[in-house]
Amino acid sequence: MLGGDNRASIIGVGNTRYSKKADGSAELLAVEAVLAAAADAGIDPRQIDGIIPYPGHVGDDVIQAELGLSPRFRTTVDMGGCSAVSALRIASMAVMSGAARHVLLFRGLKGSSGMRKADRPSFLPGQPFRRHLEHVYGMNTPAQRYAVLCQRYKHEYGLDPRTLGEIAIAARAHANLNPGAQMYGRELTMEDYLAGRLIADPYTLFDCCLETDGASAVIVSARNDGRDVRILSVAEAQGTSPDDTSNREPFLDIGLTQAANEVWNDLGVGPEDMDAAMIYDCFTFEVLHQIEEAGFAKHGEAASLIADGGIRLGGKLPINTHGGMLSEAHQAGLNHVVEAVRQLRGECGARQVDNARLVAVTGWGQLGDGSFAVLGGKHV
Amino acid sequence: MFDLDQIPVPDLADPNFAPFWEGTRERKLKIQKCRDCGTHRWPPRVTCQNCRSTSLEWVEVTPRGTLYTYTTVGRATAKGFFNTPYTVGFVALEEPSNVRIIGNVVDVEPSQLAIGMALEGRFVPAGPNGEMTLIHWAPPTT
Helix, strand or coil: CCCCCCCEEEEEEEECCEEEECCCCHHHHHHHHHHHHHHHHHHCCHHCEECCCCCCCCCHHHHHHCCCCCCEEEECCHHHHHHHHHHHHHHHHHHCCCCCCCCEEEEEEECCCCHHHHHHCCCCHHHHHHHHHHHHHCCCCHHHHHHHHHHHHHHCCCCHHHEEEEHHHHHHHHHHHCCCCCCCCCCCHHHHHCCCCCEECEEEHHEEEEEEEEEEEEEECCCCCCEEEEEEEEECCCCCCCCCCCCCCCCCCHHHHHHHHHHHHHCCCCCCHHCCEEHHHHHCHHHHHHHHHCCCCCCCCCCHHHHHHHHCCCCCCCCCCCCCHHHHHCCCCCCHHHHHHHCCCCCCHHHCCCCEEEEEEEEECCCCEEEEEEEEECCC | CCCHHHHCCCCEEEECHHHHHHHHHHHEEEEEECCCCCCCEEECCCCCCCCCCCEEEEEEECCCEEEEEEEEEEECCCCCCCCCEEEEEEEECCCCCCCEEEEEEEECCCHCCCCEEEEEEEEEEEEEEEECEEEEECCCCC
């Protein structure tokens, strides 16, 4: 059996409606998502005995108190957008070791109508570097920090704005097949994309992910019944100089390179075996960057995979069939895990990938921490 | 272009950064150098990445280099930077060539920015009372 018998599973996923402005509180959103995941798993929420919350979002104490949980395992994975997939790994270890049976991963935030990203406390590493070397030059947002990576790539390999445009438009086309997506029903054309206002060159409006009011939850378990999705292999790593990108060498080095290699070697399958990939898409270029670092294309060659519908449904490698963070919702990557599970269970309706058996999921955060998982459906 | 007096001032007495800020105040760019193996390093760290020595000195280097990468910001997000566009660049020093310094690139139209272009540092007082001296980078005048 691929990945061996002794693997953890994802037994339940849930999410709220994603919107620009939710009526209820962030706590209510989180509770709704957790209850939905427990119902999806077919367990009583009180059977959840492990919790991994997300830094800066609704805390585990709130969920414990609201739902009367008594966890025997809790920890925090503080790796920014890398946390969702890294937490899958920690949760797998917890359930396989017997430290817990059902571990809940969740996040809930009013990230759009509440405080916006630039105003929220930052959990980035190297805060002294941020204060002494970046804020004093007007550099204080992810868009700005990641724009310089894209700019350098553009110099080294060449990059047509329309390639980034296709990443944004493919995400939107997928979101338009997903009634749960924040941008459902809102078409995006190349003309719209190219007219986007400047955020941080080369990034314009539609290169940047959404900010979202909403919550999502995933339950990892030692249970492995027919419908459960198995976590076949998962790894994480950090780029060199994980607290500083300015003097990183190689400049485009990220943790995903190593994490993906570990997973390919562990499983004995490769990029060509994946039926779809959910790639952490904080910005359009980071999709391209990770396509290359995870091995789906060689360095400098991702543009040819992206062209001609290659990353759309029906293409060579459908990417972010839910619309991703660019067009479904910002759930710091947990929605990517949720979508992978739904694809593998064949529940995606109009956006279903035919016969999806293996789906890759990436995490990216904290200036280049990377995580990588391959999830498998019941026929694997 | 910049509201220099509104830029937040970090803790200039932070031992990892104080010699740097004292340097810029004297219009000098100072970076760290390992006393044992001579490797230059930036941003400031307590350990040499080459030989693990924690013995270091701060040395003056020439504020000249080339643009390694950059972004021109169109959406204002930071205190002191409400007027857009402005540009933040990473400048690869001429010597030592393994060091890149972050700073605003000035006196270049955004459309004229190019990776590899030559730049030299200018020392610019900032903060509510001019208590910190920043480095801006512009095409060489000579």
